[in-house]
Amino acid sequence: MSLLQVKGLGKVYNTKLGMRQCIALKNVSFEVIEGEFVAIMGASGSGKTTLLNILASLDKPTTGDVLLDGTSFSSIADRDLSEFRRKHLGFVFQDFNLLDTFSIKDNILLPLVLMQTPVREMEERLLPIARQLGITQLLNKYPFEVSGGEKQRAAIARAVITDPRILLADEPTGALDSKASASLLGQLTDLHQIGKTIVMVTHSAMAASYASRVLFISDGVLFSQLYRGEEANRAFFDRIVATLSILGGGDIA
Amino acid sequence: MRKLFYFRLALSNVRRNKITYLPYLIATAVMSGVFLLISGLLFSKGLTNTPNGDTARMLFGFGLVVFALFTFSFMLYINNFLIKRRKKEFGLYGILGLDKRHVGRVLVWENTFVVGGGLVCGVAIALVFGRLLFLVLMKLIHAVPGSSFSIPLIAFGLMFALFFVVFLVTSVANIIRVHTASPIALLSSEKSGEKDKKGLLPLAILGLILLGGAYYFAWTTEVPGEALGIFFPLAIAVIIATYLLFLCGSIVILRLLRMKKSLYYQADHFVTISGMFHRMRQNARGLATICILCTMLVVTVSGTLSLYLGREQMTRGMYPFDAQVYVADTATKEEIVSYDTLLNQIAAQNHVTLTADKSKLITKLPEGEEYRRNNFVWEDSVFVEVPTLIFYSGSFRFDISGTDEDCLAFIQAVRDHYGDSFSETPSLIVSDFYTAREEGYGFYGGLLFLGAFFAVLFLAVAVLILYFKQVTEGYEDKERFEILQKVGMDDQQVKRTINAQVLWVFFLPLATTTLHMLFASKIMAQMLKTFMLYDWGMVLTCIGGTLLAFALLYFAIYRVTARTYYRIVRR
Numbered sequence: 001m002s003l004l005q006v007k008g009l010g011k012v013y014n015t016k017l018g019m020r021q022c023i024a025l026k027n028v029s030f031e032v033i034e035g036e037f038v039a040i041m042g043a044s045g046s047g048k049t050t051l052l053n054i055l056a057s058l059d060k061p062t063t064g065d066v067l068l069d070g071t072s073f074s075s076i077a078d079r080d081l082s083e084f085r086r087k088h089l090g091f092v093f094q095d096f097n098l099l100d101t102f103s104i105k106d107n108i109l110l111p112l113v114l115m116q117t118p119v120r121e122m123e124e125r126l127l128p129i130a131r132q133l134g135i136t137q138l139l140n141k142y143p144f145e146v147s148g149g150e151k152q153r154a155a156i157a158r159a160v161i162t163d164p165r166i167l168l169a170d171e172p173t174g175a176l177d178s179k180a181s182a183s184l185l186g187q188l189t190d191l192h193q194i195g196k197t198i199v200m201v202t203h204s205a206m207a208a209s210y211a212s213r214v215l216f217i218s219d220g221v222l223f224s225q226l227y228r229g230e231e232a233n234r235a236f237f238d239r240i241v242a243t244l245s246i247l248g249g250g251d252i253a
Numbered sequence: 254m255r256k257l258f259y260f261r262l263a264l265s266n267v268r269r270n271k272i273t274y275l276p277y278l279i280a281t282a283v284m285s286g287v288f289l290l291i292s293g294l295l296f297s298k299g300l301t302n303t304p305n306g307d308t309a310r311m312l313f314g315f316g317l318v319v320f321a322l323f324t325f326s327f328m329l330y331i332n333n334f335l336i337k338r339r340k341k342e343f344g345l346y347g348i349l350g351l352d353k354r355h356v357g358r359v360l361v362w363e364n365t366f367v368v369g370g371g372l373v374c375g376v377a378i379a380l381v382f383g384r385l386l387f388l389v390l391m392k393l394i395h396a397v398p399g400s401s402f403s404i405p406l407i408a409f410g411l412m413f414a415l416f417f418v419v420f421l422v423t424s425v426a427n428i429i430r431v432h433t434a435s436p437i438a439l440l441s442s443e444k445s446g447e448k449d450k451k452g453l454l455p456l457a458i459l460g461l462i463l464l465g466g467a468y469y470f471a472w473t474t475e476v477p478g479e480a481l482g483i484f485f486p487l488a489i490a491v492i493i494a495t496y497l498l499f500l501c502g503s504i505v506i507l508r509l510l511r512m513k514k515s516l517y518y519q520a521d522h523f524v525t526i527s528g529m530f531h532r533m534r535q536n537a538r539g540l541a542t543i544c545i546l547c548t549m550l551v552v553t554v555s556g557t558l559s560l561y562l563g564r565e566q567m568t569r570g571m572y573p574f575d576a577q578v579y580v581a582d583t584a585t586k587e588e589i590v591s592y593d594t595l596l597n598q599i600a601a602q603n604h605v606t607l608t609a610d611k612s613k614l615i616t617k618l619p620e621g622e623e624y625r626r627n628n629f630v631w632e633d634s635v636f637v638e639v640p641t642l643i644f645y646s647g648s649f650r651f652d653i654s655g656t657d658e659d660c661l662a663f664i665q666a667v668r669d670h671y672g673d674s675f676s677e678t679p680s681l682i683v684s685d686f687y688t689a690r691e692e693g694y695g696f697y698g699g700l701l702f703l704g705a706f707f708a709v710l711f712l713a714v715a716v717l718i719l720y721f722k723q724v725t726e727g728y729e730d731k732e733r734f735e736i737l738q739k740v741g742m743d744d745q746q747v748k749r750t751i752n753a754q755v756l757w758v759f760f761l762p763l764a765t766t767t768l769h770m771l772f773a774s775k776i777m778a779q780m781l782k783t784f785m786l787y788d789w790g791m792v793l794t795c796i797g798g799t800l801l802a803f804a805l806l807y808f809a810i811y812r813v814t815a816r817t818y819y820r821i822v823r824r
Contacts, residue, residue, distance in 0.1 A: 058739060079743065086741030097736045101531040106523070111741055113523045119514045158740070 149180030281371025460497025557704030570785030605655030727821030
């Protein structure tokens with residue numbers, strides 16, 4: 001069942017006075033089926049963050065459309081967009097984006113509070129998620145007191161607590177060391193295994209090897225994709241690297 | 254390095270950071286302008302030549318010293334504030350290879366620009382407004398300006414001296430700060446959060462007790478003499494209590510709110526309350542200072558205004574008889590009688606008549622009236638029978654009827670005739686209502702003028718503190734609100750939250766000031782009674798009026814500052 005449909009997405013930035021045009025995305029189309037873990041891989045400047053921002057409804061495309069569960073993003077009025085985002089999408093950012101005025105617990109509960117969920121239900125939802133991500137003992141601490149890996153796990157908790165249809169991640173391991181990275185990607189895999197749909201944008205082949213499908217993007221165009229099938233991480237990683245070296249783009253680490 | 258490098262770097266820095274340097278410049282301009290005006294008036298020929306000018310000058314001298322101290326501390330405060338915000342920039346300079354002493358040089362140049370620019374504006378302000386204010390002052394102290402207003406050189410000299418000292422101290426402070434910081438530390442001095450401090454509750458309770466106690470004593474002091482004595486300690490208590498309550502009490506209250514989950518976990522409250530935590534931690538000191546400044550402002554203005562408006566009444570209270578003429582102890586009865594005749598003669602010469610109404614004397618005081626009238630007569634007063642006037646306890650007492658000028662002329666004639674001290678014989682000392690009233694103009698008028706000046710000063714300082722705080726916060730909050738919008742908070746909610754927080758921050762000082770004034774009004778009225786001012790209705794009107802005018806002004810400031818804040822926070 002097709003959860004996310006991206007049709008002919010294009011994004012053009014005009015610089016001042018329309019002198020120069022920057023084509024960030026060009027005719028990008030793909031589908032994501034429910035329960036998939038998709039990685040979108042590309043080098044810096046390839047347009048992947050732009051793509052993710054549009055998928056997250058934070059930005060509007062110049063051409064084309066995005067459909068989630070059959071609902072077109074362009075059909076949603078601006079003032080309803082926040083609500084839509086809250087209910088159906090969850091994100092994890094590269095720089096965590098936790099609010100320093102809230103404790104970890106409150107940070108995670110934030111989207112639920114915005115949806116005016118009753119307190120008891122919020123706390124009920126919090127505990128299993130915290131346990132799964134291993135952050136139960138951090139709940140009463142503040143972001144400045146915890147490490148990067150822990151912050152990112154809190155961010156994931158925040159993203160999934162609303163039980164979104166799709167989890168979008170923008171370079172989630174970008175600010176983490178290798179150990180924390182591996183741990184985080186393990187968390188995402190666990191989430192995937194209990195049925196969550198994840199779309200992750202990354203420039204790291206290592207991160208991409210955890211996904212079940214990898215899309216390659218360069219200069220705003222999707223030019224290839226790989227399916228993992230039943231392969232182990234390492235073998236998939238080798239294939240990804242091979243594809244990259246043949247097509248000349250992206251980094252390894 | 255090229256010759257003009259630091260100069261140009263400094264210049265571009267100032268230009269780039271206009272939004273931060275402009276208020277600093279304005280502060281310098283206002284302070285230097287006001288300082289110049291006060292010292293100009295102090296040393297101006299106009300004031301030295303008028304008889305009432307003496308008292309005014311004395312007041313101004315005192316005011317000037319206080320002002321100088323205040324200016325100095327405030328300039329230092331602003332300077333520190335601005336430098337702290339630029340730590341990251343200095344770290345960057347260091348890493349890019351600009352040597353510490355070179356950075357210091359740039360800072361000195363920047364300081365020169367801003368202070369220099371401020372002084373130029375300040376001089377302009379003084380020259381423009383000086384003439385007008387001089388006339389206002391003359392009117393207030395009831396004097397005729399002997400000459401037109403011009404600011405004497407000594408005033409300029411003082412002002413430049415003061416600001417040169419300010420410039421030196423701030424420059425040195427800046428250089429030291431840059432030297433003692435390491436580039437890496439500066440660069441990574443990002444948001445370090447604040448831990449929940451312990452021990453706030455007892456302090457908050459202490460603050461509450463202090464405040465309650467101060468209010469209680471302020472309200473229940475019935476004896477005016479006592480009121481004067483306890484005012485200062487009470488003021489200190491209120492100041493300490495205000496700081497404690499703002500710093501600790503606010504956090505305690507917020508914590509209580511946070512613990513009430515049903516209240517806290519609602520969309521609007523959630524963000525606002527946690528935002529307020531952060532705000533209060535950052536701003537409690539500044540807000541408390543603003544509150545104190547505003548209270549001082551209202552007290553000063555309403556106090557001096559009451560005194561000025563009630564001066565006639567007060568002087569009248571001190572002189573139940575128009576004039577009291579003291580006679581030397583050694584005077585014989587015949588001499589006393591002769592004085593009586595003499596006084597009448599001089600009176601006739603000056604077209605006034607002297608009367609002495611014996612019914613004005615109160616020989617026995619009704620219960621509780623001791624402090625009301627001071628023309629009571631002690632039981633053991635020595636009365637001397639004189640033809641037309643009343644004489645007891647060593648002095649003549651009588652009323653003078655005639656035009657004001659004639660009365661004053663009469664008084665002067667008596668003084669001229671007899672000399673003014675007991676060292677000459679025969680001699681009389683005159684203490685009268687008319688002279689006192691004239692002097693009153695000088696005193697109370699000068700006081701009011703000074704009060705108004707200080708009010709402007711306090712207000713300017715409060716506004717600037719508020720503005721600086723808001724601007725700093727705007728930049729920090731901008732990021733926070735972007736995150737909130739990404740997590741799914743819609744525009745309306747964000748706007749509501751911003752509104753709520755800005756409103757709280759602004760009106761907490763105002764509300765506290767009003768509360769302080771409510772209780773201060775009673776004790777102020779009592780104190781003014783020692784000045785013989787009994788018209789509580791008028792005092793209350795003065796206080797109420799000042800508070801209202803102040804509130805309106807404060808609201809206007811809120812609008813302007815809030816707009817700047819919104820512009821920074823909302824993309």
